[in-house]
Amino acid sequence: MPVIFFDIGATLADPHVEPDGSLTLQPRPRVMAVLDALRDVRRGIISNPGPGDGAVARAAAALHEAFPDRFSDEALVHWGAKDSRVIFDQAVASTGGTAADECVFVGEDAAERAFARQVRMRTAAHPVFALAAMENRPVFRARTELPDGLGLQELxxxxxxxxxxxxxVVSERLALVMVTAQGAGTLTRAGFPVDVRGPVDDTAAFPVRDDKPVSAAETLADAPHRAP
Incomplete structure (x- = not known):
């Protein structure tokens, strides 16, 4: 049975340190709906709790407070640095026999996803694409135009x-998106033409922190690429 592992910060939730030193996690948009849709899939965590004594305990408490009953298998919760393949090897080993290529790591950091792929895990840059990764469907970088009569609210x-x-959102008429082929079709039918540029994991330059706009110069310079 497949297992999906999630990073926490900037992927599942935004962390906040309270005045008393405790940690709280604010789930990011669409995350709860994704987790509910994956209720029958085994789910785990691969995340760095930060430095200091008690960091793991604080992170674990915050995780269970923010996501009650959604990460209940403690064997699949892994705390530590994601700066090599080591923690990803440990995560695969903890599944009780699930093959590495049946495991998925979801995280916004391209370098961390690259380490996961070294152990043959599948990867996704955003929780919305967890199911696509589990089904081995690619995710693409793309541009979409906002035609007259349709704005950001409709998009x-x-x-x-x-x-x-x-x-x-690059301008009033142009946005950068990540899409599967299915997602591109949905946007096109809704009136938003999609210009696919290439697979997300082919580049570290494409922004995946959807609350922090960055320069689009390198992304816009990519040569067009059509989804298969």
Missing amino acids: TAAVDESEAVVMQ
Whole structure:
């Protein structure tokens, strides 16, 4: 049975340190819906709890407070640095026999996803694409145009109902997105033409922190690429 492991910070939730030193996690948009849709799939965590004594205990408490009953298998919860393949090897070993290529790591950091792929795990840059990764369907970088009569509100509504994530609004008429082929079709049918540029994991330059706009110069310079 497949197992999906999630990073926490900037992927599942945004962390906040309270005045008393405790940690709270604010789930990011669409995450709870994704986890609910994956209720029958084994789920785990691969995340760095930060430095200091008690960091793991604080992170674990915050995780269970923010996501009650969603990460209940403690054997699949791994705390530590994701700066080599080591923690990903440990995660695969903890599944009780699931093959590495049946495991998925979901995290916004391209370097961490590269370490996961070294152990043959599948990867996704955003929780919305966890199912696509589990089913071995690719996710693409793309641009979409906002035609006359349709604005950001309509684009957001279309994205929220599909395998797509808006990464940056470049102008009133152009947005950068991540999409599966299914998501691209949904956006196109909603009136937003999609220009696919290439697989997400082919580059570390594409922004995946959807709350932090960045320069799109390198992304926009990519040569067009059509999804298969």
